[in-house]
Amino acid sequence: MITESGGFHNFICGKLLGDGCITKQDGRKPRFQFMHRTEDVGWAEYCYDHLKNFIPLSPPTYRKVMDLRIKKGYSESYIVQSRTDEVITNLYKQWYPNGRKVLPFDYIEKHLDERALAWWYQDDGHLKIVNGTVNKIILSTDSFSNQENNRLIQLILERFNLRFVIDGQNRILLYDQFQIIYFLHLVSPWLDESMNRKALPVQSLRPIAKRTTIYLPTKFKLLKPTTEINEKLDKLHTLLDDSKKELCIHNIFLIFNPLLANRGDVKGYQIIINENHRYTLASIRQRTGLTISQLTKYCFNI
Secondary structure (H helix, E strand, O other), X not given: OOOHHHHHHHHHHHHHHOOOEEEOOOOOOOEEEEEEEHHHHHHHHHHHHHHOOOOOEOOOXXXXXXXXXXXXXXXXXXXXXXXXXXXXXHXXXXXXXXXXXXXXXXXXXXXXXXXXXXXXXXXXXXXXXXXXXXXXXXXXXXXXXXXXXXXXXXXXXXXXXXXXXXXXXXXXXXXXXXXXXXXXXXXXXXXXXXXXXXXXXXXXXXXXXXEEEEEEEXXXXXXXHHHHHHHHHHHHHXXXXXXXXXXXXXXXXXHHHHHHHOOOOEEXXXXXXXXXXXXXXXHHHHHHOOOHHHHHHHHHHO
């Protein structure tokens, strides 16, 4: 991943995938700009602060536009615009080769890291939460071509092992709860407090019932399910950092992603889970979105 210029190209990459654009009038040099609604002025200021040392930007400026399509008759926003600069001219040549935005995948492949992903998400991302639980992440890519979106999906899969899909509105979505939580873990260091609505919500610990049903691959032949499963659940401690007794989220993602991708025939076992395992299972489930069955399958596989 690129590290020069304090991450400038990573941030710009995310911004141009999101709400940023480069405009050019005939006979003039191009200028970079982005605009956010008044409620997100904090995000506009955050982006300005992180870019102003690399390109000549004016501070966020309030803007009111009459619009009779809106109930109140006008829209309000904050806009950040640049003066001309060689860096912006070079970016324009890459992102707007024919005067129209075309995703430059050579550039994106070079600069799409967690920082770029975080800026893109804060610009154009939506976190849907249902009953306090993360449900899906939407990246509004409907302005890109279907071919471009498929290439973005493939790049994100190769780089972050996250499996986005395209919906009927030509947006890319992430549905798997485990992957949603990992996505939010990746971008969290670069989420501004003004975008807290897009962060992982604080959740209370949901207890696990003493008697529950666990689904395991049919390749495991159990004669005494309660005894055998509880014995395997002793291996849950391998998911914890021994020094801190806390979860290592990054390692858990690397462990579980291949397991979750390989789904086969399963069989359900109704068992009684030991009390100490119920608390550990509930804690890991809360932090990762993994199910009891997925965690139990892990214990059988190691």
